Amino acid sequence: MNILIVEPFFSGSHARWASEIQKFSRHNVSLCTMPGRNWKWRMHGGSVTLARKFLESDHVPDLILATDMLDLAGFMGLARKKLGNIPVAIYFHENQLTYPWSPNDRDRRKNRDRHYCFINIQSALAADRMLFNSHFHMRSFLGAIPGFLQAFPDYNEEGAVDIIREKSSVLPLGMDLARFDDVDAGDDMPGSSDENKLLLWNHRWEYDKNPGEFFDVMYFLEKRGVDFSLALLGEESGNTHAAFVKAKEKLSHRIRQFGYASSFREYARWLWEADFLPVTSNQDFFGISIMEAMYCRCVPLLPRRLTYPELIPESEFPRVFYNSPDELLTKLEQFITSGPPYNPNAFRQIAARYDWSRMIGIYDDLFERLQLS
DSSP states (O other): OEEEEEEEEESHHHHHHHHHHHHHOSSEEEEEEEESOOHHHHHHHHHHHHHHHHHHSOOOOSEEEEETTSOHHHHHHHTHHHHTTOOEEEEESOOTTTSOOOTTOHHHHTTOOHHHHHHHHHHHHHOSEEEESOHHHHHHHHHHHHHHHHTSSSOOOTTHHHHHHHTEEEOOOOBOGGGGGGOOOOTTSTTOOSSSEEEEEESOSSGGGOHHHHHHHHHHHHHTTOOEEEEEESOOOSSOOHHHHHHHHHTTTTEEEESOOSSHHHHHHHHHHOOEEEOOOSOOSSOHHHHHHHHTTOEEEEETTSSHHHHTTTTTOGGGEESSHHHHHHHHHHHHHHOOSSOHHHHHHHHHTTBHHHHHHHHHHHHHHHHHO
16 A cells, blocks of 8 residues: 655654654655644644645655644645545654743743644644654543643533544554664773663753753762763754753763763664663653663663663562652662663563564555555
């Protein structure tokens, strides 16, 4: 069958996901995209450009798969002459209702952030099928809709949540984890040493990943005389978070890597080298960077409040979850001084479930069911 993925924010994890479906699927997958920048303008105006591209193309797909950054209702209205009875699904990598906004965002300060949430709701209503990357994500989105709609003066459309719930399901992310197998951490890694444990940060350097709490824990470890080193990887935003600037000065003697890895090979080697991944995120609807680190046998420490207990069986690995910064500090110190409480290979096996070698068949079978529904 012929599938068209429509992505207005073709960058980072969104781009990898779409490109890897195209690469691994048994179906014929085409991409209709825009560069991944100016995300607010993409949500406002991307539907116009992408509908025009779709109408101008000769491609008539059997299924359209959009993502949450698209105003799907606008796209479908503009492309109605060509859409006909083509089924349309939408995949939610994230959503604007429950995504934590930075307190420095101008739209948030001026109470102009609601429109992006409403675009997500309209898109969900317009789609034939809603797909979420985790049960946690689906529950949080559906749970936020009633309160959001009640904020408006009338015609609150309270039945919208039931309509959306009825056509919603979970489709976990697929990931090309096997590529990490071609890279090993060599003895020539900068500052490589068996004397202390390497702690990893491999997320974006932004507000929602909560770097302030992460570094507060590092400062307490330092005060307690715990020996450790740091690899601070990840994509920097235009304005580097102040917590990283401060840490670069105060923890310079601990830092072995500071900044974005220059290549996938370098990134992968740091993951293989790392011992522990203390995570402090305020937002994570799946956890790509965490699965990548786990695949490379890095033992995580995770907040219980997010999606992670869904991905890692808490009954089998209770000691990797924490409820407070104090508990994170205590457990991390124990891990560093006494060694990991679990075999790192167990976490590699958990992450491997999301490799495309397993997931692409699940995706392709679902695509065929969507075509027939």
